[in-house]
Amino acid sequence: MSILLIAGSPSAPSRSSRLLQYTSDQLVLRGHRTDILQVRDLPAQALLHAQFGNAELKAAQAQVAVADAVIIATPVYKAAYSGLLKAFLDVLPQDGLAGKLVLPLATGGSQSHMLALDYALRPVLSSLSARHVLPSIYATDAQVVWSDDAGLAIDPAILQRLQAGIDNLSASLLALQEVAPSSFEPVHFSQVRCSV
Ligand SMILES: Cc1cc2nc3c(=O)[nH]c(=O)nc-3n(C[C@H](O)[C@H](O)[C@H](O)COP(=O)(O)O)c2cc1C
Numbered sequence: 303m304s305i306l307l308i309a310g311s312p313s314a315p316s317r318s319s320r321l322l323q324y325t326s327d328q329l330v331l332r333g334h335r336t337d338i339l340q341v342r343d344l345p346a347q348a349l350l351h352a353q354f355g356n357a358e359l360k361a362a363q364a365q366v367a368v369a370d371a372v373i374i375a376t377p378v379y380k381a382a383y384s385g386l387l388k389a390f391l392d393v394l395p396q397d398g399l400a401g402k403l404v405l406p407l408a409t410g411g412s413q414s415h416m417l418a419l420d421y422a423l424r425p426v427l428s429s430l431s432a433r434h435v436l437p438s439i440y441a442t443d444a445q446v447v448w449s450d451d452a453g454l455a456i457d458p459a460i461l462q463r464l465q466a467g468i469d470n471l472s473a474s475l476l477a478l479q480e481v482a483p484s485s486f487e488p489v490h491f492s493q494v495r496c497s498v
Contacts, residue, residue: 303475304335306369310376310387312342317409317446320454322375325407325468332472339365341390349389359393366394371403371475372432374423378410382422391426399430403478405471406438407464409446416440434474439467 307326309319319340326336339362341349348356366372376383391398404427406419419438427435445457456464 303370303479304337304368305329305371305373305471305475306365307336307338307373308366308375308387308390309338309340309342310374310384310390312384312386313377314342315448316377317441317443317448318375318377318407320448321407321409321441321446321456321464322373324454324456325373325375325464328465328468329472332468334472334475337365337369341386344390349386349393352389352393354393362390363394363398366398369402370478371405371471372399373405373407373471374427375407375409376419376423378408378415378418381415382418383408388426391430394430396429397431399427399432401431401433403434403436403471403474404432405436405467407467408438408440409443410440411443413442436467436470436474439463 305326307322309316309322311318322338326338329336341362344362345356345358347353348359353359374387376387379385406423406427408419408423410416410418419440424435424438439460441457441460445460447455449455
């Protein structure tokens with residue numbers, strides 16, 4: 303099943319995007335198809351002016367529409383998620399997350415705003431009709447460290463939470479896949495009744 307990972311940081315390099323890339327790699331190892339959408343690469347004016355008809359925004363909306371699950375990563379900005387991410391969520395259709403599983407991820411400077419995803423982002427995801435918002439994952443800057451020599455080092459406690467989140471998402475997607483074909487029980491021809 304296909305998973306779209308949305309990177310909501312205006313910065314590059316970005317800790318939250320690195321966490322997102324790691325998550326994508328893990329999902330690919332589990333047999334899922336993933337795509338990463340960097341919101342910062344979308345045309346800024348179209349986003350800020352909410353130009354719903356802009357071709358690049360429409361392409362990004364289409365990426366969301368076809369995904370079975372969406373993982374959203376954001377830095378904490380002023381005790382909430384980034385304005386860039388909000389600008390993108392604002393140009394999705396009102397039911398833009400209908401039928402989708404959503405896993406929120408965030409990095410922040412300290413533990414102080416670790417509930418930001420739950421009090422700020424979760425209501426927005428619900429208003430976009432997300433099918434199910436999985437427990438969010440929050441890491442501080444000290445827990446997600448990058449060096450050119452060693453690459454990405456994730457604190458063991460966060461790594462454990464992330465693996466659990468990835469396993470949860472992966473299992474939920476597989477369960478949905480199995481449920482879908484059997485949602486209509488086969489009816490034997492002898493039981494078929496026609497009324498005219
Ligand atoms: C404008 C701005 C506002 C921030 N506000 C907060 C905040 O309110 N709480 C917090 O814990 N960290 C805050 N931070 C720190 C970032 O959330 C943190 O460094 C995060 O990991 C950056 O993620 P990124 O590298 O993906 O952009 C802020 C950083 C910036 C640049």
